[in-house]
Amino acid sequence: MGKPTGFMEYPRSDRQYAPANERVQHYREFVIPLQDEEVSLQGARCMDCGIPFCHQGCPVNNIIPDWNDLVYHGKWQEALNVLHSTNNFPEFTGRICPAPCEEACTLNLDDAPVTIKTIECSIVDKGWEQGWIQPQPAEHPTGKRVAVVGSGPAGMACAQQLARAGHAVELFEKADRIGGLLRYGIPDFKMEKHIIDRRAEQMAAEGVVFHTNVHIGVTRPAGELLAQFDAVALTGGSEQPRDLDVPGRDLDGVHFAMQFLPQQNRRNAGGSIDPAIELSAQGKHVIVIGGGDTGSDCIGTSFRQGAASVTQLEILPRPPEQVNKGLTWPDWPNKLRTSSSQSEGARRDWSVATKSIKGKGGKVTAIQCVRVNWEKDADGRWQMRENAGSEFTLPADLVLLAMGFVHPVHEGMLRELGVALDGRGNVQGSTEGGKAYHTSIDKVFSAGDMRRGQSLVVWAIREGRQCARAIDEFLMGSSDLPR
Secondary structure (H helix, E strand, O other), X not given: OOOOOHHHHOOOOOOEEOOHHHHOOOOOOOXXXXXXXXXXXXXXXXXXXXXXXXXXXXXXXXXXXXXHHHHHOOOHHHXXXXXXXXXXXXXXXXXXXXXXXXXXXXXXXXXXXXXXHHHHHHHHHHHHHHOOOOOOOOOOOOOOEEEEEOOOHHHHHHHHHHHHOOOEEEEEOOOOOOOOHHHHOOOOOOOOOHHHXXXXXXXXXXXXXEEOOOOEOOOEOHHHHHHHOOEEEEOOOOOEEOOOXXXXXXXXXXXXXXXXXXXXXXXXXXXXXXXXXXXXXXXXXXXXXXXXXXXXXXXXXXXXXXXXXXXXXXXXXXXXXXXXXXXXXXXXXXXXXXXXXXXXXXXXXXXXXXXXXXXXXXXXXXXXXXXXXXXXXXXXXXXXXEOOXXXXXXXXXXXXXXXXXXXXXXXXXXXXXXXXXXXOOOEOOOOOOOOOOEOOOOOEEEOOHHHHOOOOHHHHHHHHHHHHHHHHHHHHOOOOOOO
């Protein structure tokens, strides 16, 4: 805990954003960090709540009260050690995790939780500034070789843990740079990519070998990995997007979000885009279908590209602005949240379904929508019903489909390996027992979105770490890696 009376003495204070009219002019991060003294006072607000429900809210089980107390007392390097004991990449989660730990904080009962995410990010950023974060190569090699396929946060965490256990780890990535969705999905204004690069340098110094532009199951047979490595970890993403089956879907100007977002990240990195497939929101009326984080990223990117207008549509009802904490705490509640991108000028609308997409000369010009109601049927299941006479039309030059992802891509690696899939189309694998993270193939493991489905960066890191321990136990008979 921090100071016993700190939560009564110090109000909650969090990082602020640069003004919207300034930040939309560039693609850099725009969060204004707190000063060290301010962070320490926020750490002092951590109360002696007996049962720290923030542990329950945090998928990687960060030891939050401990590092809050250390920061309060100015012991930043010790706080960093505690933070790294459960999380390989707190600079990732400190930027893009939605902070379920704060929803679970006891002080959130009064709508003023400890600024856990800000403290976490401050600790690790100071660690990099002070040079405290260094490679941790294994003292003794095991002679075992492990292939990790997919270099997102799950793959990076899995690879780093295995390398520190002494295994020879090779990480395969289909793109030209590592990072997975962090690299070519998350916009730079939410997390700049040098943050990934410095972790990759640390991992390389620890012995991880990176292979980019290698698409397992496409440019290199998956069977080669089974023949050449003692274990294989499948840590790719859930990349099969949910499509919109309406008339006009095939018009020019209707695209999946992940056809749009990676292009800007490539431009920011100095890369070029094939003019035949290049997308831009400049001067266009943009419709984003889907109200989640991916849709929000499309909004912020569209504004920075100079969109004339951006409208975000969500098929579900508008969430409540306030929730009954007695019913929801400490769980993640369904409530209205407004992202930094949404606050930059987007129009948001709820309970809206798309009926058709209209065009002229093969190009999109408008979408036709209808308002819907959600009602429970006799079995208690929610059913959608269109409101008669509520149809309306929105002008559209660019329609971005951001309705989530249904499962990993099956063609290629998964089909070649023949791993069993669960009922949702993800790679089948339990997280408990002696076969944790095993797939249906003896020496093949899986973790992250490829196993659990579309999820958060913090869940990816957790699963990557736990998968590494399972592989270490499989190879060595036991493991000292933390779970």
